[in-house]
Amino acid sequence: MEALSTIETMKAEMKALKEGVAAGGSSSLDRNREARVEAPKPPMFKGIRDAQEVENFLCHLENYFKCNGLKSDESKINTVVLYLSEMAMLWWRRKEAEIGKGTCTINTWEQFQE
Numbered sequence: 252m253e254a255l256s257t258i259e260t261m262k263a264e265m266k267a268l269k270e271g272v273a274a275g276g277s278s279s280l281d282r283n284r285e286a287r288v289e290a291p292k293p294p295m296f297k298g299i300r301d302a303q304e305v306e307n308f309l310c311h312l313e314n315y316f317k318c319n320g321l322k323s324d325e326s327k328i329n330t331v332v333l334y335l336s337e338m339a340m341l342w343w344r345r346k347e348a349e350i351g352k353g354t355c356t357i358n359t360w361e362q363f364q365e
Contacts, residue, residue: 266320290318298338309364327360 293311296304321327335343346353348356357363 290315293334294314295334295336296339297336298340298342328357328363331363 291311293308293315296308299305312327312334316322316327316330321330332343346355346357350357
């Protein structure tokens with residue numbers, strides 16, 4: 252008896268979904284798919300001292316943060332470090348050592364960009 256009731260409920264829900272889609276609406280599955288646009292990953296930054304390279308890298312990061320909903324300074328800094336290599340990674344390791352000694356602070360995304 253209970254199984255029959257469950258089947259009837261599911262049929263009614265399926266009918267309502269079909270009618271909604273036929274009327275031009277979209278299912279919640281479609282809305283979730285739209286909300287989860289996969290942002291391209293930023294390129295690795297090697298530490299090249301070229302203003303255009305730096306600006307492009309930061310622009311890629313800002314777009315990546317926005318698409319992935321990264322708003323806190325901590326999450327932005329933790330993410331950007333994943334995209335540093337070569338001289339840029341060496342720079343970051345030195346900054347981490349300075350932070351550990353208390354001679355440097357990088358608590359905000361703005362401070363990181365300076």
